[in-house]
Amino acid sequence: MxxxxxxxxxxxxxxxxxxxxxxxxxxxxxxxxxxxxxxxxxxxxxxxxxxxxxxxxxxxxxxxxxxxxxxxxxxxxxxxxxxxxxxxxxxxxxxxxxxxxxxxxxxxxxxxxxxxxxxxxxxxxxxxxxxxxxxxxxxxxxxxxxxxxxxxxxxxxxxxxxxxxxxxxxxxxxxxxxxxxxxxxxxxxxxxxxxxxxxxxxxxxxxxxxxxxxxxxxxxxxxxLPVKSKAKPPRPEYRLVALVEGEGERAGRVLVRRRPDTGLLARMWELPHVPAADKPGEGAGVADGSAMNRLAGALAEVGTYVQAAGPFMAAEHIFSHIHWYLRVFRFQEAAALSALAGFAEMAVAEAREAYNEGEQAAEEYRWITAEDMNDLAFPNVFLKILSQYFAEQKVE
DNA sequence: CATCCGTGGTT
DNA sequence: TAACCAAGGAT
CATH class of the missing domain: 1.10.340.30 (Hypothetical protein; domain 2)
Structure with missing residues (x-):
């Protein structure tokens, strides 16, 4: 030696x-x-x-x-x-x-x-x-x-x-x-x-x-020292996030869902979101309309009918291997439409798979109040969005 | 062996 | 400021 x-x-x-x-x-x-x-x-x-x-x-x-x-x-x-x-x-x-x-x-x-x-x-x-x-x-x-x-x-x-x-x-x-x-x-x-x-x-x-x-x-x-090979930078992912406010019995509540049993943030709660069609352009808000349409369509496919209420905020979140660029939009639930759509359950179930584009479908959706957040586990990025939202609601 | 899996602090 | 990094493990 x-x-x-x-x-x-x-x-x-x-x-x-x-x-x-x-x-x-x-x-x-x-x-x-x-x-x-x-x-x-x-x-x-x-x-x-x-x-x-x-x-x-x-x-x-x-x-x-x-x-x-x-x-x-x-x-x-x-x-x-x-x-x-x-x-x-x-x-x-x-x-x-x-x-x-x-x-x-x-x-x-x-x-x-x-x-x-x-x-x-x-x-x-x-x-x-x-x-x-x-x-x-x-x-x-x-x-x-x-x-x-x-x-x-x-x-x-x-x-x-x-x-x-x-x-x-x-x-x-x-x-x-x-x-x-x-x-x-x-x-x-x-x-x-x-x-x-x-x-x-x-x-x-x-x-x-x-x-x-x-x-x-x-x-x-x-x-x-020590000699250490470099890690790969996180890959970018652009996502559209829905903040849906309930109507009628669900007034004051927000729609959330639980993530699948495996993979990223397994079994944690989150706001519904979908992959963006493409990278967000630097020109502000030009694509907001199509983004909200895309989200509204995705929500309809899981049985929630909504009306767009405009952009809420942008957020970034960096995991060890993924860099999320999130654009969050507000929606109002359109309860009348939801009731009308009852007959479409079968079509909805089929459309759901197509919409998820190979991702595991979230199985459970829930309408929650600010207090409900004391019991459900959210990853930080959604905690920030939700706490900002509920804080604003409280003031209004 | 490489990739997936969060978040926040440090330089 | 953008890497870099922290009392790692599972697959």
Whole structure:
């Protein structure tokens, strides 16, 4: 093994890092307990998500679902609502599915063997190591982005960290660095250093406890590591969104629908929307008429007849792989037309498939008030549109 | 192995 | 400001 990976270099690293962690570790909510359930929740929430973002969600979640059984028995709707705004919603659904696994297979206690932990839904290689080490102090590596950045710099590893093989290398190295009996603290120390000191763009080398033997630092290459292949930019998608106000019994209500069981924002609620015919022209509002016609037609095909009331707002939303450009239009339900159209049910059902253009059809539509939003989980982009709408209604 | 899966903060 | 990135996992 190369000199920079020597036993001396590795022991220095582990010793100094642990010492630094004892002095510098943050007081985080999930560090105040040894409850494996809390550790588990925090690790799921922290996947691709910043500590500051997670903290309020963590508090709310353990208050609402204080035990594994309470989580297992809750309606999925409640779990999603608790996750609303945090993103990557399959984490929430997998977490609940895993809680049910734990109730059935492990007597309601988080298992402490590798095979059982990694078999839990939503728990991959990183989270397996995190749970085993942090909750049970087992000497398993927990290699996340922080760890790969720190190790790639200190040990000057130039392999692309996006590649599977590099992660395997990192896991072997990280595992060999764990001091006997100190897995919980050491793994957290490694991540803590990456989060607070060995940051991606502006590492604070002068305050780093292992600067003296950091290979990248010694060669002035800390900003060049880790090597990471670039992600593809999100593809643009142009969509027309309908904000339909109810009439008669539904006065003061808005039409929403639930998304399909799989894929983007699975089982979340949203405003109805359709793909735009083409990119919106820069000339303002020229195409509003045809856009509203297209939306009205689409709504008719699911049994709601409307009259256009004009543009409401534009919105953008960037997912990891899709960039939504949304144009939102207001409509008034035309209840008389809806009643008249009762005879057309069959035709509607057939037209529905054509209209969805290969997308999975939303099955459930609902007319909601502002208060109903307390119970239904919406992705942020629709939360913003709806909250603005209801706020304006309140003033009027 | 590449792509899908959210959102918000940082530089 | 537009990348870049964050305690990743599933397929």
């Amino acid at each position: 190369e000199e920079k990976w020597s036993k001396e270099s590795r022991e220095y690293f582990s010793t100094e890092l642990l010492s630094w962690y004892e002095r510098s570790k943050r007081d985080l909510p999930w560090r105040r307990h040894r409850d494996p359930y809390y550790i588990w929740i925090s690790e799921i929430m922290l996947q691709q998500t910043r500590v500051d973002t997670v903290i309020p969600y963590f508090h709310r979640f353990i208050e609402r679902f204080p035990t594994i059984s309470s989580l297992a028995e809750a309606p999925e709707e409640d779990v999603l609502k608790c996750w609303e705004g945090l993103g990557y919603y399959s984490r929430a659904r997998n977490l609940q599915a895993a809680a049910r696994q734990v109730m059935e297979r492990h007597g309601g206690k988080v298992p402490n063997d590798k095979a059982s932990v990694s078999a839990l839904k939503g728990v991959g290689p990183y989270t397996t190591g995190a749970i085993l080490s942090i909750a049970f102090n087992q000497p398993e590596p927990a290699v996340d982005g922080n760890v790969m950045r720190v190790l790639s710099r200190y040990f000057f590893i130039e392999e692309d960290i996006m590649k599977t093989g590099t992660r395997a290398l990192m896991e072997r190295l990280a595992g060999s660095l764990i001091p006997a009996g100190r897995a919980a603290d050491f793994n957290q120390a490694l991540m803590e250093l990456g989060a607070l000191v060995c940051t991606p763009k502006a590492p604070q080398c002068l305050t780093c406890p292992v600067m003296a033997h950091c290979s990248a630092r010694l060669e002035g290459a800390e900003l060049r």
